[in-house]
Amino acid sequence: MKLIVIGATGSMSGPESPASSYLIQARGIDPQSGGERVFSLVCDLGPGSFGALWTHLCPCDLDALALSHCHADHMGDIISLQVYRKWGPGSCALRPVSLFGPAETMHRVRQIEGAAQDEGYEAEFAFTHLQVGESYQVGPMTIRPFRALHPVEAFGLRIEGPSEDDPSRRVSLFYTGDTDLCDTIVEGASGVDVLLSEVGFTSEATEPDMHMDGVRAGTLATRAGVGRMIATHIQPWTPREQVSSEIRQAWSGPLEFAVSGMEVSL
Ligand SMILES: [Zn+2]
Ligand SMILES: [Zn+2]
Numbered sequence: 001m002k003l004i005v006i007g008a009t010g011s012m013s014g015p016e017s018p019a020s021s022y023l024i025q026a027r028g029i030d031p032q033s034g035g036e037r038v039f040s041l042v043c044d045l046g047p048g049s050f051g052a053l054w055t056h057l058c059p060c061d062l063d064a065l066a067l068s069h070c071h072a073d074h075m076g077d078i079i080s081l082q083v084y085r086k087w088g089p090g091s092c093a094l095r096p097v098s099l100f101g102p103a104e105t106m107h108r109v110r111q112i113e114g115a116a117q118d119e120g121y122e123a124e125f126a127f128t129h130l131q132v133g134e135s136y137q138v139g140p141m142t143i144r145p146f147r148a149l150h151p152v153e154a155f156g157l158r159i160e161g162p163s164e165d166d167p168s169r170r171v172s173l174f175y176t177g178d179t180d181l182c183d184t185i186v187e188g189a190s191g192v193d194v195l196l197s198e199v200g201f202t203s204e205a206t207e208p209d210m211h212m213d214g215v216r217a218g219t220l221a222t223r224a225g226v227g228r229m230i231a232t233h234i235q236p237w238t239p240r241e242q243v244s245s246e247i248r249q250a251w252s253g254p255l256e257f258a259v260s261g262m263e264v265s266l
Helices: 049-054 078-087 105-113 183-189 214-224 240-247
Strands: 002-007 021-029 036-043 064-066 097-101 125-129 136-138 141-147 155-162 170-175 194-198 228-232 255-257 263-265
Touching (some): 002 049, 021 049, 021 141, 036 141, 049 078, 078 105, 105 125, 141 183, 194 214, 214 228, 240 255
Parallel strands (some): 064 097, 194 228, 228 255
Antiparallel strands (some): 002 021, 002 263, 136 141, 141 155, 155 170
16 A cells, blocks of 8 residues: 655645645455556545646546545545546546545535535545444555544544555554544554644644644554654644654654655555
């Protein structure tokens, strides 16, 4: 399984990166052809990320999109994907792409497009409302949602799949989405190889039940016992050194910062 960071800037697109979006790929057996191929899952599709995603993947080849929640900085570019899949080359041959997200997902897509309430996007998306306790399959990858602590329905996503080096071994990634520190997010991240954690606040500028600051994100990594931590969703005006020194108050393991184009082999 491989993680490719498409967009990592917190709360908006920024000068160095689109807003939140992560491509996760793994090799598996195609049920139609019986042959092996790469399966592609995207977690979140924030502003500016669709174009950046395109440099890694033809939009026709996407297997599934999973939305952590429906704030605009995590799903604004879904309308670019919708337009491409409706009107782009080869679109008539495409089956609807799997779309996992909160209950309000299709309503929010209609709002962004300005579409009528009866627009169902059946040709473009096959929508599933994420449920805690359920798991969802994308080729060889399994998605399990965990309740996040954020002002809207929101999930952290645990993704497991075959190792790149040894496909018989399962590896794991947890993406927090947007959340404050809470027990369900610690549970979701428990023992993962890679924790992709938001750090939306600094300890000086924080509010409860919305985002983590560096200390809380570091605490998450330590409590969950993760292999390595990748910090993301840092606002474009926040100095990295500050985030790093906050995380280091609570986490002494491997630490990196997500940047657009970064690839992590699991
Ligand atoms: Zn956000
Ligand atoms: Zn949010």
